[in-house]
Amino acid sequence: MTQTLEKDVTSTLKESLKFVFGYTQFRGNQEAIIKNVFARRNTFVIMPTGAGKSLCYQLPAVVLDGTAIVISPLIALMKNQVDQLNALGVNAQFLNSTLSKAEITKVKKETLNGEVKLLYVAPESLTKEENINFLKSSKISFVAIDEAHCISEWGHDFRPEYRKIKSIIDQIGEFPIIALTATATPKVQIDIQKNLQMEDADIFMSSFNRPNLHYEVKPKINTRKQLIRFIKQHKGKSGIIYCLSRKKVEEIAEFLKVNDIKALPYHAGLDAEIRMHNQDAFLNEDVDVIVATIAFGMGIDKPDVRFVIHYDTPKSLEGYYQETGRAGRDGLEGHCLMFYSPNDIIKLEKFNKDKSVTERDNARYLLAEMSSYAESSVCRRRQLLHYFGEKYADQLCGESGGCDNCHVAKEKLFDGKEKLILVLDTATKTGQRFNAEHLADVIRGVPNEYAVSYGHTQLDIFGKGKEEELKTWLSVIRQALLYEFLEKDIDNMGVLKVAEKGSKFLQRPSPMTLAKDHDYSDTESEDDEVEQNVPPTRSYDEVLYDLLKGLRRKVAKQMSLPPYVIFQDPSLEEMATTYPTTMEELAQINGVGQGKAKKFGKQFRRANLQICGGK
Numbered sequence: 001m002t003q004t005l006e007k008d009v010t011s012t013l014k015e016s017l018k019f020v021f022g023y024t025q026f027r028g029n030q031e032a033i034i035k036n037v038f039a040r041r042n043t044f045v046i047m048p049t050g051a052g053k054s055l056c057y058q059l060p061a062v063v064l065d066g067t068a069i070v071i072s073p074l075i076a077l078m079k080n081q082v083d084q085l086n087a088l089g090v091n092a093q094f095l096n097s098t099l100s101k102a103e104i105t106k107v108k109k110e111t112l113n114g115e116v117k118l119l120y121v122a123p124e125s126l127t128k129e130e131n132i133n134f135l136k137s138s139k140i141s142f143v144a145i146d147e148a149h150c151i152s153e154w155g156h157d158f159r160p161e162y163r164k165i166k167s168i169i170d171q172i173g174e175f176p177i178i179a180l181t182a183t184a185t186p187k188v189q190i191d192i193q194k195n196l197q198m199e200d201a202d203i204f205m206s207s208f209n210r211p212n213l214h215y216e217v218k219p220k221i222n223t224r225k226q227l228i229r230f231i232k233q234h235k236g237k238s239g240i241i242y243c244l245s246r247k248k249v250e251e252i253a254e255f256l257k258v259n260d261i262k263a264l265p266y267h268a269g270l271d272a273e274i275r276m277h278n279q280d281a282f283l284n285e286d287v288d289v290i291v292a293t294i295a296f297g298m299g300i301d302k303p304d305v306r307f308v309i310h311y312d313t314p315k316s317l318e319g320y321y322q323e324t325g326r327a328g329r330d331g332l333e334g335h336c337l338m339f340y341s342p343n344d345i346i347k348l349e350k351f352n353k354d355k356s357v358t359e360r361d362n363a364r365y366l367l368a369e370m371s372s373y374a375e376s377s378v379c380r381r382r383q384l385l386h387y388f389g390e391k392y393a394d395q396l397c398g399e400s401g402g403c404d405n406c407h408v409a410k411e412k413l414f415d416g417k418e419k420l421i422l423v424l425d426t427a428t429k430t431g432q433r434f435n436a437e438h439l440a441d442v443i444r445g446v447p448n449e450y451a452v453s454y455g456h457t458q459l460d461i462f463g464k465g466k467e468e469e470l471k472t473w474l475s476v477i478r479q480a481l482l483y484e485f486l487e488k489d490i491d492n493m494g495v496l497k498v499a500e501k502g503s504k505f506l507q508r509p510s511p512m513t514l515a516k517d518h519d520y521s522d523t524e525s526e527d528d529e530v531e532q533n534v535p536p537t538r539s540y541d542e543v544l545y546d547l548l549k550g551l552r553r554k555v556a557k558q559m560s561l562p563p564y565v566i567f568q569d570p571s572l573e574e575m576a577t578t579y580p581t582t583m584e585e586l587a588q589i590n591g592v593g594q595g596k597a598k599k600f601g602k603q604f605r606r607a608n609l610q611i612c613g614g615k
């Protein structure tokens with residue numbers, strides 16, 4: 001691209017970002033991704049939930065000539081996006097099995113006339129002959145494939161129809177592809193690129209850090225009481241509570257209702273109609289809290305979920321991260337609270353007893369990672385990002401929403417230099433071929449089968465750390481991994497090797513702060529706890545904010561849309577700070593494009609005026 005052209009593109013994109021979407025700045029990689037789509041290059045986007053994937057194809061679709069085809073796996077997700085785009089004044093439509101014949105004819109006519117900027121299609125509809133023919137006659141700008149991990153059998157959400165997408169696109173014509181997903185291990189990533197024949201694609205991988213989320217784990221003691229207290233401190237805010245079983249979901253929902261909290265249950269055992277009703281009630285803010293099994297969440301992109309609580313310990317960190325990721329998608333506060341008990345892990349282990357050996361081993365490994373996460377006093381963010389294979393700066397929680405460990409772990413800190421030397425020495429002297437449990441056994445002088453047959457009982461380090469418990473050594477080993485003194489052997493599951501940083505440390509050891517794990521056998525009464533969750537003071541006018549929220553709910557009801565489609569929370573907060581009373585002022589608010597200012601502006605300006613006048 002020449003420099004002038006590049007400049008033109010940059011300013012065109014910025015203008016549309018403000019004019020249509022009402023945002024003043026791109027987030028993370030958005031601009032680079034959009035420019036790549038503009039340059040008609042194949043693009044592969046890996047971004048965590050809530051980071052802003054949709055804009056990466058919505059904005060180029062609005063600016064480029066023709067219609068962008070967006071392939072999306074869920075009808076609810078499509079409807080949601082189409083509603084949001086229509087509210088912005090963008091002509092977006094969907095083509096799926098819920099439409100009547102007349103509606104299909106209308107969508108096709110508008111597309112052929114070049115009026116539709118984004119056409120959402122389910123992969124099933126895409127395979128239909130008549131749709132292929134119709135798309136062949138339309139002017140297509142590019143193809144976006146959302147939730148691209150559905151292509152891969154290695155992913156957690158495989159959809160066989162997704163594997164046919166590429167051959168169908170080829171029948172329609174030759175277009176650039178943008179594939180997007182929030183979860184892609186390297187294996188899944190290669191699978192997606194191969195299947196879409198886009199090995200040449202430019203890859204944009206974002207950090208999985210969600211800076212606005214606050215992570216906290218509490219012991220499962222007086223849990224119901226803790227739950228009520230937490231929700232009352234977050235009064236009027238939307239939250240999800242995940243429970244392991246349907247029965248527990250029902251019980252907790254009922255318990256909350258009795259305690260004057262507007263809550264409804266959601267699980268696969270409910271009638272489809274009731275399930276839909278409860279979900280809508282949550283989206284439309286008729287209730288604040290939804291109590292659910294993990295059946296709830298996929299395809300729901302409510303941006304203003306302010307807290308996600310795991311009442312029971314989840315089965316894996318992947319699941320936990322996916323579920324907590326549903327909090328604070330709009331970039332504002334998101335509190336992720338998990339109640340943990342080692343008994344939950346034992347209970348979950350029992351569920352696996354009928355599985356095959358490999359499945360059981362895998363499930364046990366995931367559970368062990370889960371309990372390590374809960375019991376460790378190391379920064380939660382560091383642990384999570386390490387789990388997803390990400391390198392990071394030292395002070396993660398420093399700039400982010402923080403975690404309980406970063407706030408309270410100080411008294412648990414100790415200089416772990418000597419312990420770390422012993423761990424690294426043991427890994428070296430046993431030939432870097434063993435897992436954490438074996439290393440801990442050798443250090444503690446446990447003559448297990450391997451220690452005897454490999455001669456580890458003869459080593460000078462054998463039994464050198466016998467005064468400490470197994471738990472302590474496992475914790476030190478885990479931290480050695482987290483701080484990259486040890487690394488996992490890629491080819492042999494569980495095997496630990498000394499990393500470069502570890503070798504350097506052994507040559508010149510220096511003090512190294514480590515943290516003692518939490519003790520969850522402690523059953524101290526919750527009443528003795530220090531009150532920690534004092535709600536922060538607000539920088540905006542709370543009276544106006546509540547008024548605007550009420551107004552938003554009313555307008556949304558009239559239009560049968562979820563309230564966040566009208567304006568999202570960050571926009572309302574800004575209005576309650578700057579009191580925009582003219583159309584121009586309103587259009588300056590983040591998240592309010594010209595389309596929304598025109599559509600909904602009048603009533604909201606009036607509310608601002610009313611408050612301003614009263615001041």
Ligand code: ADP
Nearest residue numbers: 023025026027049050051052053054303329330
């Ligand atoms: P994802 O699909 O990656 O989970 P979304 O596309 O739903 O995320 O975006 C998450 C939230 O971020 C939405 O509420 C969206 O309006 C908001 N958002 C996206 N891009 C921007 C931006 N550049 N500035 C401000 N907010 C943004």
